[in-house]
Amino acid sequence: MTDHTVDCTDQAWTEALxxxxxxxxxxDTKSGHIxxxxxxxxxxxxxxxxxxxxxxxxxxxxxxxxxxxxxxLALLVIRPRLGAPGGTHDRAxxxxxxxxxxxxxxxxxxxxxxxxxxxxxxxxxxxxxxIQRLAGDAAFVATVLTAVAALLSx
Numbered sequence: 119m120t121d122h123t124v125d126c127t128d129q130a131w132t133e134a135l136x137x138x139x140x141x142x143x144x145x146d147t148k149s150g151h152i153x154x155x156x157x158x159x160x161x162x163x164x165x166x167x168x169x170x171x172x173x174x175x176x177x178x179x180x181x182x183x184x185x186x187x188x189x190x191l192a193l194l195v196i197r198p199r200l201g202a203p204g205g206t207h208d209r210a211x212x213x214x215x216x217x218x219x220x221x222x223x224x225x226x227x228x229x230x231x232x233x234x235x236x237x238x239x240x241x242x243x244x245x246x247x248x249i250q251r252l253a254g255d256a257a258f259v260a261t262v263l264t265a266v267a268a269l270l271s272x
Contacts, residue, residue: 131232138239145246149195152253156189159260166268174270181263184256191253195246210235 163182170178200213208214210231215223 131236134236135232135239138236138243141243142239142246145243145250146196149192149246149250149253152188152192152250152257155257155261156185156192159185159257159264162264162268166264166271169271170267171271174267177263177267177270181260181267184260184263188253188256188260191249191256195250195253199242208234208238210238 159181163178163185166174166178208231209218209222209226209229214226218226
């Protein structure tokens with residue numbers, strides 16, 4: 119009896135790495151969209167700031183605070199992760215390659231580092247997604263508060 123099973127491990131590693139890299143790119147892109155929305159909210163707040171009084175002013179101020187939180191969180195998503203001071207020793211990232219000697223790079227290339235790379239990239243993607251979700255929530259709150267403040271000021 120012949121075993122006809124095919125080992126798809128190599129393809130699975132490649133697909134997993136591609137998927138995680140794609141998720142990181144999507145998170146960065148979506149955070150760019152959140153920053154664009156935040157810019158529009160800044161414009162809206164600045165236009166209505168002269169007309170706002172009472173409750174509208176309080177809501178606009180709260181919207182501005184939520185907006186600041188959204189901007190800071192979105193910037194954290196797109197901020198590059200460069201590892202700990204002094205470099206990283208994971209032997210699986212460009213940060214390591216930038217600080218390693220040519221011989222260390224050559225040695226590292228002989229090893230299959232996909233497991234380590236997938237772990238590192240997955241942590242980065244998950245962190246970005248968590249922070250991006252918070253940035254989106256803050257942008258949502260800022261949008262609602264700004265819209266209500268605009269309605270009250272007219």
